[in-house]
Amino acid sequence: MRHAWLALATACTLSVVARPALAQGNYEIQVYGAETQAPGTTMVELHSNFTADGQKQFIDGVDPTNHAEHETIEITQGLNDWSEVGFYIFTSEQSGTGIQWVGDHIRPRVRIPERWRWPVGVSLSMEAGYQRAFFSQDTWTWEIRPIVDKTVGRWYFAVNPALERTWHGPDVNLGVGFSPAAKFSYDFTKQISGGLEYYADYGSITNIASLHNQQQQLFPAIDLNVSPKWEINFGVGIGPTAATDHWIVKGILGRRFDWGRKTSQ
């Protein structure tokens, strides 16, 4: 397996997050790397996100996020050396509601193969799916996410300037939203990398929200590269704006399975 930041490439970020800040979901919190899963391999990940201090009120019938525990299962299958497809099962557990199925997404992704020898890693992800109105008023959403990353020595950089579109829900008329994410990290050792992840939702690209209404999150995070078969990520997020959940704890545990794939020897 590649190192952990690149191995994390199978996930998505705040794709379930609708543009209105009050509908923040936080089901998957991850910056994409450009790498895709190798053909013949499957990555199974569990995203566990707990909102320690979030939205406490029902708004327009949407469940509040405060103290919500969101568990997302992500299964990504490598198709060839330049594509993969991911599938998501979103769940939420909250006092009084128990474990609830939230929705599902599918996410095909293509990349520039490494053999093209581009100076940076580049891939393009599309994600579409459904989430129940109890958890997001926008029930059908779509996202396109360009991904650029680069590893230089011990440093890693990635940017994901994602664009989102609501297919069904009150935000249909808002057009395309801009939800960038970025990350940098440093390899302290071969096994431990640490850095900062940034997630935002600026609202519609034709009508950028005021700072007060933007979602802005910063996650100091670490990655543990303990094995090629495992990926482990942990972070604590701070949301400084009123529209953002203020404290979130996130963790990702992933296991890769090789289905008869031969590694070079």
Place this chain on the structure above:
Amino acid sequence: MSRPIPNPQRTALPTRRNFLRYAALAGSALLLPSCARSQGNPTLDPSGPPPAPPDVHIDIAEVDWELSPKKKIRTAAYNNQIPGKLLRVTEGKPVTIAITNNLDRAEIVHWHGQWIPSDVDGSMEEGSPMILAGASAQISFTPRPFGLHWYHTHTPAHRELKLGLYSGQFGVLLVEPRANPAPYDAEQFLVLHDWEPYFVSSDDGSEMVDYAVSSINGRTLGHGDPIQVKEGQRVLFHIVNASATEPHWLSLAHHQFQIVALDGRPVPIQAKVDLLRIGPAERISAIVTMDAPGIWILGETRARFRNAGMGVVLEYANRTGKPLAPAEAPLHWDYRIFGDSSPTAHAPDVTVPLVFTSRFEGHGALDRWMINGKSYPDSEPILLKRGLRHRLVFENRSKDDHPVHLHRHAFELVSVRGAATSGIFKDVVIVEAGSTVEADLVADNPGDTLFHCHQQDHMDSGFMTLFRYA
């Protein structure tokens, strides 16, 4: 006019670290248009007798090469061909070779597997002068030992993946034996190489080199001349892995390889195998009896390398059809089946531990490699005592396999993973990750001698050391 090039041992130590600085001296090539060196006489007096006329010319230049009609590359090569022309010389008969470097950088040609003096071996670490940009050199040596060897560039590449062994600078050197190791009806030369390298992250988290294209004899599978055989023939295959970093696994469906020599040296037991493992810089001489008529692919058993071009079509006479590829098989190789199972009868005079380790430099960087805790050129030479038997203990504590190579000598394998063997003489041996290989070296060829991993990215990152005769 012929003038000597300065002996770098007398000027600055020509390390790989200061290679660029040394290469920058190429400007002085205008003042030193050519040089001549002979065995044991690296600094010929220009007023002395003129060197012998060369038997062989090697021109180093950029070439546009067609690996296949759809895959063309531009790379440095010898005599405008890939591989360079086959050099057939006779053991014990001196040969003079003229080399012209038409590149814009200094170059050097290493005579891999030859027991020749340091100043003509083709390694600046040993004191062989580089050939400056635009300059010529002439060297002479007496080929020995006989067998399948090769010649190739010995310059570093670091992160420039068009340099060093990533380029097309390699060719086969066949030193004719006084007697053939085994009877055969025909012979074929197969030179493996990988092209269009790029950096990827390896499974263990460090950066490594991978390739987009592979070839045999400079052509991808299906685009070179097929090997024509007749039923019943015994064909001797001379196989050289000229890849900068990749070991390769070759097979030929429904045929077996009878190994007659490894690294040019005859083996005690000519065992038959279905699958060949050949590490970077290793050579295998194997006879295949053509007893399964058909159209076959002789190539990588691993589909991803074969699909990248590592293969050649083998056609029996009067047979037609689509070539059939070898099936993927468990990758297994054991040097010991070609050796005597009894331990060597000789006790070592000196034991030389050589411990291979690496230091992580970041997920976006090549590891730093060390022998006995030191990276070249920060290591001290290891002293050899002339005439003594040195037991080299290669202990690989890293997670990579390493094809380690000793210049100007051969060593005898004594044990592999703790199991005794004897009678196998090589100059390259793959020391698998986490394993130990012992080999005996009789110090009988005085002069500085380079020892290194033959993976270009490893040797560029410090995996080498110098043996020096006390």
